[in-house]
Each structure stands twice: as structure tokens, then as C-alpha cells.
Amino acid sequence: AQSVSQHNHHVILSEAASLELGCNYSYGGTVNLFWYVQYPGQHLQLLLKYFSGDPLVKGIKGFEAEFIKSKFSFNLRKPSVQWSDTAEYFCAVNARRDDKIIFGKGTRLHILP
């Protein structure tokens, strides 16, 4: 069964700092990968996804992620964070031969103004 590990539980950055949130998954086959964001008091929304093709995926609000198959990783990046990026970020994986979509435990990001 697939699983997802997010390395950072809580990250604090200043505005304009660069961001990288780690995500590793365990599954040997073909996968779909996702990053979702949950802003305070709101429900989850999709930031970006990898389905196939270019392993560097661009999403909304300047976020991007790189799928590195050999490392089973799908790290989320943003070159310059803003205060409005304060939120909880979740990595998720779907093994193509399965219908389950499994989430990581989340990373709470706090941006200092």
C-alpha cells in the first residue's frame, strides 16, 4: 500500500524567503502526485499535480514541484513566499493501479510579515 511522508511538520519563514517542503512516497509503481493547501478556516484546494510528462510542475500562486522518480520525491517549492502563503500544505499520492488517494500528515507554514 502506498504511503506519504512529509518531513517538516512546522516551518516558519520570513517574507521573501525561499520555500521547499519535502514529500516522499512509498510505492514502486506509477503514481499521480498532488499538493493541496488549506488556508486558515478554509477547505482544501489543489495547488498542483503531477500526472505524466514534464517532472517539473507549475501550479497556482507561483508554486512548483519536481517529481524525482529515483528518489520517490515530490518536493514543493516557491522562490519568494508572501505572508498570504501562511497555511497548511498536504502532499498526496494515488497509485494508478489503486483508487485510494493517501495524504501526508501536512506541513504547517507560518510566514512572518
Add this chain to the structure above:
Amino acid sequence: NAGVTQTPKFQVLKTGQSMTLQCAQDMNHEYMSWYRQDPGMGLRLIHYSVGAGITDQGEVPNGYNVSRSTTEDFPLRLLSAAPSQTSVYFCASSSLAALSYEQYFGPGTRLTVT
């Protein structure tokens, strides 16, 4: 187009009571799922469905039942509530047409069991 709707928004139950959390979507999505969100635990999959009449267990199915009689609705039933089921519950749906499993989430139901 309302997307994914959930009712109620808040609920307090006593231990042993039963209730049904409602979830509906108007996007004609085949795939629907239920998650619970607990601090430090992320989202954990309870049950999911790939179409009317088809359901399957997720990571934490014990204490919960589901059914899928229509494409639009996917209710989650707690048969005998326990304090360990205090959580925020999210329903989500996805189209299987593109096989990408991009999910649309509802606003959540905050359940407290005393």
C-alpha cells in the same frame, strides 16, 4: 454549480449515538471519498467509492459505514459514536475520466463526541 456540499457544518453527539454526515456533489463525478482530519495526523481516508453501488475501505474504516445509491450522494454513517471519532470530516469528489484523481473538497463537518 455548488460543487461539493456537506451537512451539517457542526455537530455534537453523545457517546453511543448514531448519525449520518451528508455529502453531495453536482459535478457528475464518479469518485467520492471521506477523510477525517486530526491535528498532527493529516487527512486519513475512511471510505471511498468509484461509482454508484461500489464502495471500499480506506485507511481508517472502523466505526463508519457508507453507501452510494446515486452518483451525487455519499453519506457517512457513524453507528455508535465514540470520543475517538471527534474530528473534522471532509468529503471530496473527483472525475475518473482523465484518471488524474484531482479531488474537489467540501467545507467539512466538525464533529464532537462527548
